[in-house]
Amino acid sequence: MFVVVNVDDLGLHPAVRRAVEDLAGLSRVSSTTLLVNGPDAAAAARFSSTGPGSLGVGVHLNILRGRPESPACEIPGLVGAEGLFLGDYVALFKRYLSRAFTPTDAEREWTRQVERAYALGVAPTHLDSEKHIHVWPGLFEAACRVAKRFGIGWVRRPVERVALSRWDKGSLRARVLNIFALAHQLPGARGVACPHSVFGVADQGADLLPERLAAYMKRVRPDVLEVVCHPGAPAADGSDGPLPAEYGPMRIAGQWGAERDALAAPGWSDALAQAGARLVHYGQLDPATRGLKAGN
Template structure:
């Protein structure tokens, strides 16, 4: 079994970069995805040289901050101030009512990918802010861009949970399952068999719960989705133009879990090899 432990939101804030640095050094985190428009991007991309075994991908973003594209070229994606809308519910409503143009989504995501490439990022995979690339029509678009830019892997945010589970975590995973129902599978880019960490966050991001999940579903390749942070008193706040964010509330608990709860021992126990997507052959899904 191969397990990719991916930290989302790299580039958002120094606390995320610090967490990735420490957890990669410990061997627990193997992967992270970068926000091209994140204020900490320039410092964050240096981690791929500090940690050669750390894979870096693109965290495609339609939700937060200033777009990489000229706002005048993507009017359906921005507000009157030229910023991405910053509110998930309002963006979803605009998308569901046909107010978002796919051509503009493609233009903005392409600009983000090319911006990361211009920063010499060796992209291993794609995912997205709030898993928006799972929305109907967008998963195929993300796959198209992966093929265009030679990226072999993409997150398919499919988390398997029993029907008897009734909580907010279950609702998140069910919504994404419904979104993905009409999405076709493709040979390239490849996806992991499933993910874990969408339903179980904060104090539930626990290796014992992960072990139980693995024992039920037994995937060959699985991605752990997580959002740790390690803030410092001098860091400053989250960027105001990104809109309200709850991720800061996850930082401490998820960092403490990943650094203190014996994840590597659990991986060894269940026969899981920590890897990043760049170490996997997208044709076979096997370690290169």
């Protein structure tokens, strides 16, 4: 079993970069995804090129927040009057339902975001997205086409196989996401693969615990599992500053400290060892065989 522990939102804020650095040093996270239009993207890309060699870096595809890489006139259905993404999940979903934008529009923007990652010195190991928007019908296929175009071997398919007996808020969140994720066939594009399942959608914040991961691995037995997490470590003196207003209201900062503390706590190495699992990043895995590439 191979486990990828991925931190979303690198590039969003210095707090995320700081948490990735701390947790990679503890061998608790193995992977992260870069939000290329984030305020901290350039600094995050520099860190990723000089940080731990065992850290894989992908692209966090984004059509929800901030300023697009594409000219607004090329993706009018994805932006508001000021040329920014809408910053509102519900408003974006309404536009999706009304076909105000197409998968081709998203694919165009995501292509430019991957190009931006390369320009920043990042060779992406995989793709995922802000709020898992890439699993909306039609958009998943677009994300897989982008991956194939750049030779990126892995795309997140956020299926969390929650227990049938569980009906709390977290499990409902995972089940709703599963409706989208399970509506797609696995990518037919040769050279593009998805993890068997994920962990961290139902259990977030202080509930992201090694004993829960251990129970999940024992019950589900995935060959490739991705742990999705959102830790952050804000500067103690408050010098990081707030997120720019153009990103819209965000609640994710409320998870930062809890998930950073949860991931820094003991028990994670034991959970992996008991499952016979190895901590890796996607760049170490062959999408065709779902095993380690030669030399890893």
